[in-house]
Amino acid sequence: MTRLRSWWSEVTLLRHLVLAAAGLLVVVAVLESAGDFRSLQLASMAYLGLAAGGLTILTGLNGQISLGHGALMAIGAYTTALLLPDRESSTPLALVVLAAVGATLAVGVAVGYAAARLHGPYLAGATLALAVAVPGVALFFKGRLGGEQGLRVVLPDIPEWVLDLAFFVTGQELTRSRYVAYVAWLTLVVTFVLLANLSRSRVGRRWRAVRDDAVAAELAGIHLGRARVSAFTVSAAAAGAAGAMMAITVRLAAPSGFTLNLSLTLLTAVVLGGLGSLTGAIIGAALLTFLPQVVTGWGTDAGLSDIRAAELAPLVYGLVMILVILLAPSGIVGTLRRLAVRRTRGGPEPAPPATDAADPAAPSSSDALTTTSKGTSP
Amino acid sequence: MLSLRDLSTSYGPVHAVRDVSFTAQEGQITAVLGANGAGKTTLLRTISGLLRSRHGTIELDGRRIDRLSPERMPALGLAQVPEGRGVITELTVDENLRLGGLARGRVRPADLQRVYELFPALADRRAAVAHVLSGGERQMLVIGRALMSRPRMLLLDEPSLGLAPRIVTQIFGLVRSLVEDEGLSVLLVEQNARSALSIAHRGIVLNLGRVVADADADVLADDDQLRHAYLGF
Amino acid sequence: MQQLVNTALSGLTLGMVYAAFALALVMIWRSTRVVNFAQAPMAMVTTFVALAVIDAGHSYWLGFGLALLSGLVLGAVVERVVIRPVEGKPEINAVILTLGLFIVLHALASVVFGNRYRSFPAPFGVRGVEVGDTTLGITGFGIFSIAAVLVVMALLVLLFRVTDLGLRMRAAAYHQEVARLLGVRVGRMLTLGWALASVVGSLAGLLIAGGSLVHPGFMDSIVVFGFVAAVLGGLDSPVGAVVGGLLLGLSLSFVSGYVGSQLVALTALAILMLVLTLRPGGLFSQPAQRRV
Numbered sequence: 001m002t003r004l005r006s007w008w009s010e011v012t013l014l015r016h017l018v019l020a021a022a023g024l025l026v027v028v029a030v031l032e033s034a035g036d037f038r039s040l041q042l043a044s045m046a047y048l049g050l051a052a053g054g055l056t057i058l059t060g061l062n063g064q065i066s067l068g069h070g071a072l073m074a075i076g077a078y079t080t081a082l083l084l085p086d087r088e089s090s091t092p093l094a095l096v097v098l099a100a101v102g103a104t105l106a107v108g109v110a111v112g113y114a115a116a117r118l119h120g121p122y123l124a125g126a127t128l129a130l131a132v133a134v135p136g137v138a139l140f141f142k143g144r145l146g147g148e149q150g151l152r153v154v155l156p157d158i159p160e161w162v163l164d165l166a167f168f169v170t171g172q173e174l175t176r177s178r179y180v181a182y183v184a185w186l187t188l189v190v191t192f193v194l195l196a197n198l199s200r201s202r203v204g205r206r207w208r209a210v211r212d213d214a215v216a217a218e219l220a221g222i223h224l225g226r227a228r229v230s231a232f233t234v235s236a237a238a239a240g241a242a243g244a245m246m247a248i249t250v251r252l253a254a255p256s257g258f259t260l261n262l263s264l265t266l267l268t269a270v271v272l273g274g275l276g277s278l279t280g281a282i283i284g285a286a287l288l289t290f291l292p293q294v295v296t297g298w299g300t301d302a303g304l305s306d307i308r309a310a311e312l313a314p315l316v317y318g319l320v321m322i323l324v325i326l327l328a329p330s331g332i333v334g335t336l337r338r339l340a341v342r343r344t345r346g347g348p349e350p351a352p353p354a355t356d357a358a359d360p361a362a363p364s365s366s367d368a369l370t371t372t373s374k375g376t377s378p
Numbered sequence: 379m380l381s382l383r384d385l386s387t388s389y390g391p392v393h394a395v396r397d398v399s400f401t402a403q404e405g406q407i408t409a410v411l412g413a414n415g416a417g418k419t420t421l422l423r424t425i426s427g428l429l430r431s432r433h434g435t436i437e438l439d440g441r442r443i444d445r446l447s448p449e450r451m452p453a454l455g456l457a458q459v460p461e462g463r464g465v466i467t468e469l470t471v472d473e474n475l476r477l478g479g480l481a482r483g484r485v486r487p488a489d490l491q492r493v494y495e496l497f498p499a500l501a502d503r504r505a506a507v508a509h510v511l512s513g514g515e516r517q518m519l520v521i522g523r524a525l526m527s528r529p530r531m532l533l534l535d536e537p538s539l540g541l542a543p544r545i546v547t548q549i550f551g552l553v554r555s556l557v558e559d560e561g562l563s564v565l566l567v568e569q570n571a572r573s574a575l576s577i578a579h580r581g582i583v584l585n586l587g588r589v590v591a592d593a594d595a596d597v598l599a600d601d602d603q604l605r606h607a608y609l610g611f
Numbered sequence: 612m613q614q615l616v617n618t619a620l621s622g623l624t625l626g627m628v629y630a631a632f633a634l635a636l637v638m639i640w641r642s643t644r645v646v647n648f649a650q651a652p653m654a655m656v657t658t659f660v661a662l663a664v665i666d667a668g669h670s671y672w673l674g675f676g677l678a679l680l681s682g683l684v685l686g687a688v689v690e691r692v693v694i695r696p697v698e699g700k701p702e703i704n705a706v707i708l709t710l711g712l713f714i715v716l717h718a719l720a721s722v723v724f725g726n727r728y729r730s731f732p733a734p735f736g737v738r739g740v741e742v743g744d745t746t747l748g749i750t751g752f753g754i755f756s757i758a759a760v761l762v763v764m765a766l767l768v769l770l771f772r773v774t775d776l777g778l779r780m781r782a783a784a785y786h787q788e789v790a791r792l793l794g795v796r797v798g799r800m801l802t803l804g805w806a807l808a809s810v811v812g813s814l815a816g817l818l819i820a821g822g823s824l825v826h827p828g829f830m831d832s833i834v835v836f837g838f839v840a841a842v843l844g845g846l847d848s849p850v851g852a853v854v855g856g857l858l859l860g861l862s863l864s865f866v867s868g869y870v871g872s873q874l875v876a877l878t879a880l881a882i883l884m885l886v887l888t889l890r891p892g893g894l895f896s897q898p899a900q901r902r903v
């Protein structure tokens with residue numbers, strides 16, 4: 001049993017592929033039983049999960065914070081919208097997504113080179129500026145980018161072979177909503193396999209090394225700036241893919257969809273799920289997708305107007321985010337994992353170190369949030 | 379005056395100070411000697427309250443102080459000069475000294491005057507940012523700052539570290555004269571045992587956190603075996 | 612020519628306000644090594660407090676005073692309740708907490724005050740001051756803004772340079788352990804630092820709001836401008852923050868006047884990227900001094 005387990009943790013690529021295939025099976029099973037509304041909701045969960053996945057790599061593995069992943073999604077989404085203006089547009093969807101990722105990547109490199117290179121609050125500040133600036137760009141170039149109304153996204157016809165394949169496999173007609181959901185989830189799974197492998201590779205080890213101890217990492221010959229910029233760039237690319245998925249799901253790219261709130265909400269998802277964990281990113285995305293209705297329901301029941309009740313969801317996210325950092329900094333996944341470890345070891349956690357009276361809040365390894373990011377299988 | 383009984387302090391599993399007992403007499407210089415890593419700094423930080431002991435007691439004039447926070451030390455008449463001197467380099471010389479006075483409530487101009495007389499080198503640079511001071515000047519500054527709080531006992535952590543022998547002699551001479559002329563008591567933590575014993579009345583030798591010798595300074599200095607084993611001269 | 616002068620004048624007014632906000636960020640950065648992004652919604656909330664007081668029929672000045680007072684309390688509470696527990700833990704914890712606070716305050720304000728734009732009064736004229744027969748691009752309220760920020764800055768200089776309390780606060784910010792050994796109650800000093808910074812932030816909020824519209828997100832872009840101004844000045848330097856704020860206010864005013872107000876935030880981003888690439892330590896440092 002133990003030997004099987006250690007073998008399983010060694011064959012990284014195989015493990016990730018098997019998990020991905022299993023994940024896809026679950027996706028098919030769920031989507032085939034979902035109606036149009038549910039399908040679109042699940043597609044939203046997929047694009048939020050994609051963006052959160054990118055963010056969790058940056059924050060959990062490299063210890064940096066981006067407040068601009070919503071804005072990076074906007075870049076992916078507007079690229080998609082520009083490439084899919086009407087039904088006659090002949091760009092295949094896969095190319096559109098690649099272009100969206102490419103455009104976001106370019107912005108990511110530019111912002112990352114300026115800000116991620118440096119240690120300190122610079123990346124957080126620059127991405128915050130990005131989040132605040134991007135909607136204004138869409139408003140300024142009204143002619144090209146559609147101003148307040150935004151750009152409509154026209155989903156190309158579903159290719160024949162996809163329709164045939166879907167019918168052959170599932171025995172049901174593939175609706176457009178379900179198609180979108182499949183595309184979004186497939187993108188998520190492919191991206192997560194790439195991210196998971198990357199984080200287990202040498203690159204990922206470098207990111208972690210820089211996060212844990214920049215001085216030691218530098219002594220070990222790691223170029224700090226390069227490691228930080230590359231982590232941000234990869235993370236931005238995931239946000240670009242998320243933006244493309246958002247565009248085809250909502251069929252619209254408009255400034256109001258990419259407020260600062262979106263960026264901050266993504267951060268919530270990542271913190272709730274557990275920094276550095278892709279599984280956590282999906283859990284966080286699920287909460288972001290399904291929790292608002294519930295909470296808004298409570299609000300209207302309590303007599304709030306719809307608009308005000310809609311603000312209860314972020315209120316809950318924000319509060320939970322604060323509580324998570326104060327009480328369980330490893331998030332949902334980290335906490336579960338620690339409980340599991342404790343059970344299998346059958347003992348209590350190691351005794352707290354430090355009798356340091358000077359600093360009652362001295363970091364102890366069990367709750368420093370950045371040490372909880374081991375294991376990133378999707 | 380200051381007496382420790384069975385004092386132990388650890389960093390998690392690392393027991394840095396183990397069952398240390400000794401008494402530092404009033405009006406004397408008590409030297410705590412030992413190699414790098416012997417636990418000297420840990421001991422001093424435990425006394426001043428920056429670290430909490432695992433067990434054991436610390437008494438000042440018969441009153442237990444081992445559960446007090448470091449902020450209370452100046453009021454008790456204890457002034458610690460931390461390892462690495464603890465100059466606040468962003469503040470000016472004058473501001474550093476004034477902080478020492480504030481530790482006792484307010485800055486007395488007479489005290490400031492006296493410190494500048496003791497250390498004329500500082501007087502010339504009152505308004506300079508402490509960042510520009512040399513190592514010796516910094517050591518003078520922190521001793522002066524400690525004196526500003528009118529302490530009864532001075533706790534010094536390796537004042538000689540990184541200083542030229544001439545400066546060390548000068549500073550140690552000054553410490554000795556403060557003790558002789560004004561009745562100050564000093565707990566002097568040093569690796570530089572030879573210099574420390576030359577001014578100390580009593581010496582305590584620590585090794586791996588334990589007291590391995592506690593005797594008059596001249597006895598220690600004459601004990602060749604001990605010197606070779608623990609003091610490196 | 613007249614447009615040029617007017618653009619410069621309104622840039623000066625805005626610049627003073629950005630400077631105040633940057634100063635609030637720098638004060639907290641220096642003492643706790645956190646950029647308090649929640650400074651924006653904190654100032655927003657205190658501005659809404661003023662609005663509530665004024666809407667209830669009380670005078671502008673009562674609202675103004677209560678807003679500053681609530682800023683003081685809010686800053687202290689935030690430091691004690693939210694920031695203090697993660698002292699000494701990885702910096703990222705504190706940053707995430709300020710962002711959590713950001714979301715919470717935003718949402719709370721939307722729930723309590725509603726999401727729509729509301730107009731905020733100004734105690735002095737909001738029309739250009741007239742000199743002879745030309746109308747200058749500076750309003751009575753603009754002059755008040757500049758004066759208010761200058762007074763606050765002078766008070767801060769007095770506090771930090773002249774008083775014993777200010778000396779203790781600086782000691783606590785620079786070297787916690789030594790400060791403790793010198794009897795300084797470091798925790799209290801940090802709380803006080805946050806409280807004062809929050810007052811300065813609240814003042815900036817009131818000045819931005821005066822004579823214009825407020826809604827829960829109205830300070831979001833100001834925190835960006837404040838941050839960019841602070842980075843221009845080197846992030847650690849109060850004087851740098853003020854100079855950075857003025858420079859940024861002027862630049863953004865020209866972009867807004869001659870290109871388009873929608874691109875103001877983008878310009879701020881561009882300036883930030885430029886500074887970080889060429890002079891990461893701020894305009895007044897040696898080039899590329901603060902790498903990594």
Ligand SMILES: Nc1ncnc2c1ncn2[C@@H]1O[C@H](COP(=O)(O)OP(=O)(O)O)[C@@H](O)[C@H]1O
Nearest residue numbers: 389392394412413414415416417418419420421
């Ligand atoms: N902050 C710390 N955390 C863990 N171990 C420490 C810490 N500080 C010191 N130690 C260990 O405690 C022991 C005593 O150190 P210290 O008191 O600094 O000795 P000295 O001042 O005599 O050189 C050493 O083994 C050192 O490695």
Ligand SMILES: [Mg+2]
Nearest residue numbers: 418419420461
């Ligand atoms: Mg030492």
